Amino acid sequence: MGVAGWDYDDWRGPVYPVPAERGFDPLAFLAGYFDVVEVNSTFYRPQAAKVARSWARRVAHRPDFRFTAKLWRRFTHEREAFTADDVKAAREPLEALAEEGRLGAVLLQFPWSFKRDEGSREWLRDVAAAFRGLPLVLEVRHASWNVPELYQSLAEQGIGFVNVDQPVFRNSLGPSARATAAVGYVRIHGRNYRDWFRAEAGRDERYDYLYSADELRPWAERAGALARLPGVRDVYVVTNNHFGGQEVANAAMLRSMVDGRKARVPPELFRRFESALSGWAEPA
Numbered sequence: 001m002g003v004a005g006w007d008y009d010d011w012r013g014p015v016y017p018v019p020a021e022r023g024f025d026p027l028a029f030l031a032g033y034f035d036v037v038e039v040n041s042t043f044y045r046p047q048a049a050k051v052a053r054s055w056a057r058r059v060a061h062r063p064d065f066r067f068t069a070k071l072w073r074r075f076t077h078e079r080e081a082f083t084a085d086d087v088k089a090a091r092e093p094l095e096a097l098a099e100e101g102r103l104g105a106v107l108l109q110f111p112w113s114f115k116r117d118e119g120s121r122e123w124l125r126d127v128a129a130a131f132r133g134l135p136l137v138l139e140v141r142h143a144s145w146n147v148p149e150l151y152q153s154l155a156e157q158g159i160g161f162v163n164v165d166q167p168v169f170r171n172s173l174g175p176s177a178r179a180t181a182a183v184g185y186v187r188i189h190g191r192n193y194r195d196w197f198r199a200e201a202g203r204d205e206r207y208d209y210l211y212s213a214d215e216l217r218p219w220a221e222r223a224g225a226l227a228r229l230p231g232v233r234d235v236y237v238v239t240n241n242h243f244g245g246q247e248v249a250n251a252a253m254l255r256s257m258v259d260g261r262k263a264r265v266p267p268e269l270f271r272r273f274e275s276a277l278s279g280w281a282e283p284a
Contacts, residue, residue, distance in 0.1 A: 001034055001035055001036070001237050001251055001254055001255040001258065002030075002034040002035055002036035002037050002038065002236070002237070002238055002239075002251060003030065003034060003037060003038070003238065003239055003240075003242070003247050003248055003251050004037075004038040004040060004187075004238050004239065004240040004242060004247065005037070005038065005039070005040040005242060006026045006027050006030050006037055007026065007041075008242055008245075010204070010243060010244050010245070011026070011244075011245050011248075013268060013272075014244055014245030014248075014268060014269055014272045014273075015245040015248050015266055015268070015269055016029065016266075017266070017268065018268075025058055027055065027058045027059065028058050028059060028061070029266075030248075031058075031059040031061070031062045031065050032061075032062075032284075033248075033252070033263075033264060033265065033266070033284070034251060034255075035064065035065060035066065036065070036066045036067065036068060036104060036236050036238065037065075037067055037068075038068045038069070038070065038107065038236075038238045038240075039055070039067055039068070039069040039070060040070060042069045042070055042071070042072060042090075042093055042094070043070035043072060043073050043109070044072075044073065045072065046072055046089035046090050046092060046093065047092070047093040048092065048093065049092045049093055049095070049096035050096075051093060052092075052093035052094075052096035052097045052100075053096050053100060055067060055097070055102075056096075056097065056100035056102045059102070065102070066102055066103070066104035066234075066236075067097055067103060067104060068103075068104045068105040068106070068107055068137075068185075068236055068238065069093070069094055069097065069103070069105075069106055069107065070106075070107045070109055071090060071106055071107060071108050071109070071127075071131070072086075072089075072090040074086055075090065075108070075127045075130070075131075076108055076109055076110050076111075076114075076127070077110075077111060079123065082130070087131070090131075091131065091134070094106055094131075094134055095134075098134065103134070103135065104135065104183065104234060105135045105136070105137045105160065105183050105185060105236060106131060106134045106135060106136050106137070107137055107139060107162065107185075108124075108127060108128075108131075108136060108137065108138045108139065109139045109162075110124075110139060110140050110141070111141065112141040112142050112172065112197075113142070114140060114141075114142065115142045115144045115145075116140075116142070116144035116145045116147070116150070117144075124138075128157060128159060135160070135181075135182075135183055136157075136158075136159045136160065137159065137160035137161070137162050137181070137183055137185045138154060138159055138160070138161060138162060139162035139164060139185075139187060140162075140173065141164060141166060141172060141173050142171055142172070142173060143171045143172060143173050143174070144171070145173065146173060151178060151180055154180035154181065155180040155181070158181050158182070159180065159181055160179065160180055160181040160182075160183040160184065160185050161176075161178045161179065161180045161181075161185070162185045162186070162187055163175065163176045163177060163178060163184075163185065163186045163187070163222065163226075164186075164187050164188075164189060165186075165187070165188045165189060165190075165191070165219060166189045166190075166191070166196070167189075167190075167191050167192060167193045167196040169193075169196075169197070175218070175219075175222070176222075177222035177225045177226055179226050179229045179231070179232045181231075182231060182232060182234065183232075183233065183234050183236065184223075184226035184227065184229070184232045184234070184235040184236070185235070185236050185237075185238075186219060186222065186223055186226070186235070186237040186238065187238050187240055188211070188216075188219060188237070188238065188239040188240060188241065188250065188254075189207065189240045189241060190206075190207050190208070190209030190211070190240070190241030190246075191209055191211075191215070192205070192206060192207065192208055192209045192241075195208070204242075204243045205243075207240060207241050207242050207243050207247075208241070208243040208244070208246070209241045209243075209246065210241070210246045210249065210250065210273070210276060211246075211250045211253070212276070213253060213257075213276070213279075213280065216250060216253055216254055216257065217257060219237070219254065220254055220257035220258050223235055223237050223254070223258055224258060237251075237254055237258075238251075239251040239254070245269055245272065245273075246273075248265070248266075248269055249265070249269060249272075249273040249276055249277055249281075250276075252264075252265045252269075252277065252280065252281045253276065253277065253280045253281065256280040256281060262279075262280060262281055262282045263280060263281045263282075264281070264282065264283075264284040265281045265282070265283060265284060266283070266284060267283040267284065269283075270282070270283040271283075
């Protein structure tokens with residue numbers, strides 16, 4: 001159970017202490033509460049291997065902690081032919097995390113506009129081949145991908161399927177509990193219908209949403225169902241409704257629902273979201 005990213009200015013106060021002690025490390029801080037963090041920075045640009053190794057060092061106090069990492073957008077949000085140098089640059093931090101024993105999954109996150117047609121299937125085949133050998137998981141958001149052929153193909157290649165919670169419009173992929181590989185994956189994006197597809201909406205606006213316990217409970221049940229599927233070794237549940245620390249509160253609630261006991265959370269987070277966290281979490 002964990003969160004997407006750790007470097008957000010709006011988490012200072014709701015999540016991270018203010019003022020912070022000298023040398024405060026937000027990544028190490030989060031690792032004290034969760035088991036996984038999904039790396040966002042690898043989506044925007046390739047990172048050097050030494051940077052990825054530094055992430056591993058910062059969570060040395062948590063031997064079981066894992067990173068999942070989003071693949072560079074060059075392969076998921078652009079459609080010009082990629083080069084061997086592009087692949088090498090994108091693989092570098094991922095392979096470094098794998099060598100450190102910290103890589104849980106590599107997230108191929110495609111947008112809603114990536115619809116199932118022959119061109120998209122060919123592109124997906126090429127991307128999967130370029131990153132073969134890494135623990136890949138695929139996120140698609142358009143309902144055209146919800147066909148048996150996709151799940152069979154992923155299973156044959158050992159690529160996991162990402163189950164998403166998102167605002168469901170016409171032709172949006174709905175909730176599911178599917179696993180096509182040893183890694184099961186769930187991503188919780190929020191349900192901000194007003195801003196999800198609004199062209200003027202920024203990242204913070206799009207992911208500004210706080211789930212209620214009733215909305216999260218079915219996902220806790222799906223996570224448990226994934227863990228019981230034959231062949232599934234690890235299940236990663238990542239909240240991505242990051243704005244204002246809401247994903248941290250919701251990740252704690254999900255953890256409590258899955259584990260059957262109250263989750264520990266940063267004291268300020270509990271104060272900020274006490275009405276939502278009451279009964280599910282307690283301040284550390």
